[in-house]
Amino acid sequence: MCGRPVCPILEKFKTFSRFPALSDNIFGASPPSVFVGRYGYPQVSAGPLVPPDVDGSDAAIFDNSQSWSNLSIEDIIGLRSRLVRSNMRLNVKDAAVPDIMLQKSQELALSEVPVDTEVWFHKPPRIDMRFDSVTTPMGPSGEVTKLDITQNPVVPRHVDKVVYDTDVRAVDAVGELYSSDISVDHITRLLSIGLLGKQRKIVPTRWSITATDDMVGKKLSNDIKYFPEINDILVYSGGIHGNHFEILVFPGAYAYELIEIWMPKAVWSGGNVTLEADREDHRKKKSYSNLGGGYYAARLPVLEYLHRTRRCASIFTIREITPDYWAPLGVWVVREAAKQAMSSVPMRFDSIDEALMDMSARIHTSIDRWKPVSWLLDRKTKQKTLMDFVHKY
Amino acid sequence: MFKAIIESDKLKEMIEAVSSIVDEGKLNLSSDGISIKAVDPANVAMVSLNLNSDAFEEFNASEGELGVDLKRLGDIVDMAQKAEMVELELDEEQHKLIIRMSGLTYKIALLDPASIRKEPKIPQLELPATIVLSGNDLKRAVKAAEKVSDHMCMGVEGETFYLEAESDSDRMRLDIVKDQLVSIIPGDARSLFSLDYLSDMIKAAGKANEVTVELGRDFPTKINFQIANGNGDVSYLLAPRIESD
Numbered sequence: 001m002c003g004r005p006v007c008p009i010l011e012k013f014k015t016f017s018r019f020p021a022l023s024d025n026i027f028g029a030s031p032p033s034v035f036v037g038r039y040g041y042p043q044v045s046a047g048p049l050v051p052p053d054v055d056g057s058d059a060a061i062f063d064n065s066q067s068w069s070n071l072s073i074e075d076i077i078g079l080r081s082r083l084v085r086s087n088m089r090l091n092v093k094d095a096a097v098p099d100i101m102l103q104k105s106q107e108l109a110l111s112e113v114p115v116d117t118e119v120w121f122h123k124p125p126r127i128d129m130r131f132d133s134v135t136t137p138m139g140p141s142g143e144v145t146k147l148d149i150t151q152n153p154v155v156p157r158h159v160d161k162v163v164y165d166t167d168v169r170a171v172d173a174v175g176e177l178y179s180s181d182i183s184v185d186h187i188t189r190l191l192s193i194g195l196l197g198k199q200r201k202i203v204p205t206r207w208s209i210t211a212t213d214d215m216v217g218k219k220l221s222n223d224i225k226y227f228p229e230i231n232d233i234l235v236y237s238g239g240i241h242g243n244h245f246e247i248l249v250f251p252g253a254y255a256y257e258l259i260e261i262w263m264p265k266a267v268w269s270g271g272n273v274t275l276e277a278d279r280e281d282h283r284k285k286k287s288y289s290n291l292g293g294g295y296y297a298a299r300l301p302v303l304e305y306l307h308r309t310r311r312c313a314s315i316f317t318i319r320e321i322t323p324d325y326w327a328p329l330g331v332w333v334v335r336e337a338a339k340q341a342m343s344s345v346p347m348r349f350d351s352i353d354e355a356l357m358d359m360s361a362r363i364h365t366s367i368d369r370w371k372p373v374s375w376l377l378d379r380k381t382k383q384k385t386l387m388d389f390v391h392k393y
Numbered sequence: 394m395f396k397a398i399i400e401s402d403k404l405k406e407m408i409e410a411v412s413s414i415v416d417e418g419k420l421n422l423s424s425d426g427i428s429i430k431a432v433d434p435a436n437v438a439m440v441s442l443n444l445n446s447d448a449f450e451e452f453n454a455s456e457g458e459l460g461v462d463l464k465r466l467g468d469i470v471d472m473a474q475k476a477e478m479v480e481l482e483l484d485e486e487q488h489k490l491i492i493r494m495s496g497l498t499y500k501i502a503l504l505d506p507a508s509i510r511k512e513p514k515i516p517q518l519e520l521p522a523t524i525v526l527s528g529n530d531l532k533r534a535v536k537a538a539e540k541v542s543d544h545m546c547m548g549v550e551g552e553t554f555y556l557e558a559e560s561d562s563d564r565m566r567l568d569i570v571k572d573q574l575v576s577i578i579p580g581d582a583r584s585l586f587s588l589d590y591l592s593d594m595i596k597a598a599g600k601a602n603e604v605t606v607e608l609g610r611d612f613p614t615k616i617n618f619q620i621a622n623g624n625g626d627v628s629y630l631l632a633p634r635i636e637s638d
Contacts, residue, residue, distance in 0.1 A: 225434060226508065253434035282434040283589070375543075383587060384632040385436035389516040389613055 022140060024121045026052040026084055029114035031063035032153070034105055034193045035085050035138060038204035042093070046193070046202055047086035047144055048105050050117050054082070059114035065136065065185060065332035069240045069340060073327055077137055081129055085141035086119045092202040095194025101147045102193075109193040110163065111153030112186065120146040134206045134293040136330035158182060163195045170197030174215040184300070184335075188212045206293070209331055213296035220303040225254050225282055230311040233349045235359055238341035241333055242266060242324030245317065245341035246359040247302060250352055250380070252314035255281035257376040258298050260291055261365045265323040273365055277373050293331040294319070301339040316376050320363050352380065395422055395459070395483040398451040401473035401494070403621040404481075406597065407444050408470060410620060410627045412463040413593035414440040419509050420461055422454040426625075432513035438590045439513050439630040448624035450478060459483065460504030461490065469499050516630065520607035520615060521580030522549040526569060528618060531606070532599030534567050535591050541565045544634055545591060547608055548583030554606075558588075575603055582608035584633040594629050611635070 028050045036046040051062050061067055062083055068076055088101055098106060108115045125142030158180035162173045173196040177187050192208035194200045203211065229251045236247040257279035264271050278289045289295035302315050319334065349355040356377075360367040371377060407427075411418050415431040426445040432438070446452040473479050473494045480493040484500065492499040538545035538558035542565075546557040552571040558564070571577055594616060598604050601618035608614050616629040 253436075255435075283593075379587075382634045383435075383437060384613075384634065386432065386439055386513070386516055386613060386630060386632045387436050388632065389518065390514050 022052065022084065022124045022127075022142075024124045024142075025118070026050060026121075026125075027116070027118045028052045028054045028084075029056050029059035029151075030108055030117045030149075031059045031061070031083075032108045032111045032113075032115050032189070033063035033083070034109050034189055034205075035135070036192050036202055036204045036208070037087075038206050041204065042091055044090060044092060044202060044204060045087040046090050046105070047088050047101075048108050048117055048119070048147070049083040049085050049138065050119055051082045052084060056114055056116070063136075063185065065330075065336060066183070068332075069336050073241055073325075073329065076329055077129070077327060080137040081139040083139050084119070084125050085138050086121070086144040086147060087141055088144050088147075090202060092194070095200040095202045098194075101144065104147050104149050106193050106195055107153050108149050109189045109195065110155045110159055112156050112159075113154045115149050115153050116151040118148045118150060119144055131328045132206065132330065133328050134209055134331045136332060137327075156180070156182060159186070159190065163190065166198060166200070168196075168198070171215050173197060174212060175219045178216045178219065184212055184216065185332075187216075210293035210296050213293065213300050213331075213335070217296055217299050217303050220300075220307045221254060221256075224303065224306050224312050227306070227310045227312040229253075230306075230309075230313040233352060233355050234346040235349065235355050236341045236344050236346050237359070237362055238344045239319075239337040240340050241329065241337070242322040242326070243333055243337035244320045244322065244362070245298070245338050246320075246363060247318075247338070247341050248316040248352070248355050248359065249302075249306075249313045249346075250316070250355075252380065253282050254312050255279065255314040255376055255379075256299055256302065256317070257315070257374060258291060258295055258317045258319060259370050259373055260294065261318065261320045261363070261370060263320065263322050263364060266321040266325050267328050273369070275365070275369060275373060277375065279375050294334040297331045297335040298338045300335055301342045305342045314376060314380065316374060318359065318363060318370060320365060322364065352377070394485070395454045395457065395481070396451070397449045397453065397482075398478055398480045399449045401470060401477045401479050402475060403444075403448050403625075404470050404473075404479055405467070406600070406620040407442065407625065408463055408467045410442055410597040411440055412467055413596055414438050414629070415510070416462065416464050417504055417509050418461055418463050419506050419512065420459040422457045422459065424454060424456075426452065427454075430512045430515070432510065433590075434510065436513075437587070437632045438594070439515065441515065441628045441630075442620075442625065444621060444625035448621035458506040459490065460506040460509050462501070462504060465501055466490070466492075469501065472497060516613065518607075518609070518613060518615065518630075520582070520609045520612060522582035522608045523576075523578040523580075524549065524554045524606045524608070525575035525577070525603055526554065526573070526606070527575070528595075528599045528601035528604045530569060530573070531604050532595045534569075535588065535595045535599075537565055537567055539588055539592060543589065544585055544587050546583060546585045546636070547606065547614065549577070549579055549581075549608065552577055552579055580608075581610050584608060584611055584614060585636050586614060586631055586633055590631055594631070597627065598629070 033049040121142035125140035194202040234249045259277045262274045482491040489500045534556040542558040554569045556567045605617040
């Protein structure tokens with residue numbers, strides 16, 4: 001996958017697999033977390049994730065990606081490998097008429113804090129580890145025969161209100177929850193286990209993560225369009241786990257472009273530098289991004305920043321993925337890396353060219369490779385505006 | 394007050410012509426009809442539209458402004474069959490637009506006209522060349538260029554209107570000679586335009602029998618055509634791109 005002679009993932013994996021064997025009954029606090037697979041859709045497997053023998057508030061960190069930026073990739077995989085996934089076979093439409101086990105899973109997903117959970121499996125879960133480009137790694141899994149939550153979930157008032165209102169469209173529900181400071185992870189969990197919208201369905205986790213990032217992003221950009229334009233040319237820089245972001249914010253109508261550069265030996269990239277771009281502007285993005293879920297995850301922190309400062313801007317973003325990103329951790333890494341960059345102290349420039357020169361000093365890949373690919377920079381330099389012609393007479 | 398009845402096709406034409414530039418528009422009402430002027434947020438394209446009261450079966454309006462979400466209105470009017478009559482009425486108390494068609498009634502919230510981008514200053518341009526051709530021919534040229542590039546050059550050479558698109562590896566050129574045009578006033582003209590914008594504009598313009606294209610050298614283009622069987626007109630202005638060296 002990555003073009004190295006020895007796979008570091010498998011190597012390091014060996015250490016994780018020295019797990020104590022699991023029995024067919026586990027007890028622990030779910031962070032809370034649920035997972036819905038996408039294979040076999042609309043017949044899917046879904047259920048809570050539970051770290052055996054982990055108590056109360058200690059469990060929160062297992063699913064709280066926002067607190068992981070200081071952990072190493074090994075630590076994160078180690079943490080996630082302890083999460084046991086309980087599987088029930090469900091049809092996505094069961095969300096509207098949940099059986100008792102799905103009901104328990106839904107109750108658990110409502111909670112803001114960990115919920116003590118006991119799970120009985122058909123047979124002891126097999127030691128395993130799963131990686132994906134969008135979802136976060138997970139440990140062993142097993143087929144559930146019985147599921148019980150032994151603690152009352154703590155449900156934020158806004159969550160309660162939206163979940164019991166079956167007349168609210170999912171997109172509006174997501175917007176309302178986000179405005180009420182419910183975390184993106186929590187919203188994703190509710191969407192996934194079929195608790196939002198008019199016609200409720202269970203949504204594979206992989207899709208619900210991106211759907212949430214996109215719905216929240218669209219809501220923010222709809223407002224941003226009306227804000228006054230920013231006055232400065234600013235560069236934000238930063239990242240985590242080998243995902244480096246350079247974010248250029250400059251005056252103009254709302255537009256966002258992301259160029260992804262995968263350096264050789266970064267996960268998924270093989271032996272070459274691969275470069276891909278996607279963008280949107282006030283004329284709206286028409287179809288699902290060729291960059292997948294990372295596009296929407298990277299966009300969110302920038303939109304949050306503009307929304308907070310009540311400014312409209314054009315945004316040019318580079319995400320360079322270095323060999324330090326050696327295991328796929330899921331799309332949260334992209335979101336957190338962009339967030340890290342946006343929380344840096346911005347550098348101010350007099351021109352876009354100066355800003356680009358400065359950015360290029362922190363990007364391994366030559367500016368000659370990425371600058372010509374940019375649609376936004378091309379438009380900024382070559383497209384005239386009608387105002388250029390108003391004053392000529 | 395505002396109450397009007399219009400054939401769905403004409404209303405669709407109007408919405409399409411404007412919503413290709415902006416999502417939201419300010420409808421200026423008077424006893425003569427409806428007019429809209431809008432510029433896109435990037436200040437690259439502008440639309441100016443007039444729909445005379447003659448385009449309507451019935452038209453009653455006092456001077457006023459209506460802020461309308463055009464995408465939303467377009468979605469609703471799409472429910473109407475071809476040639477079906479659509480009735481529009483302003484509910485002044487609730488500040489909503491009522492839309493009625495064969496038994497269906499919608500009420501949509503209006504936008505505060507003050508929240509919509511201000512109407513643009515319209516650059517007064519003297520453009521040396523004027524080409525009149527069928528909307529379909531212009532549409533074909535835009536489609537052909539899209540296969541090659543993101544932008545297209547329009548120019549005049551003698552009495553020929555030409556369109557060119559170029560990428561690193563491919564090239565497209567379409568010559569439309571005088572005989573194939575409705576008319577041409579030759580002049581010094583060659584300008585490059587973004588196909589993002591042109592392909593949106595051509596959705597409405599492509600249906601017109603005659604489209605007038607005015608051009609200069611590295612200057613905006615003006616694209617004019619009629620809608621509603623001659624009872625309305627649309628004028629687009631599009632700023633050029635700088636040609637790469």
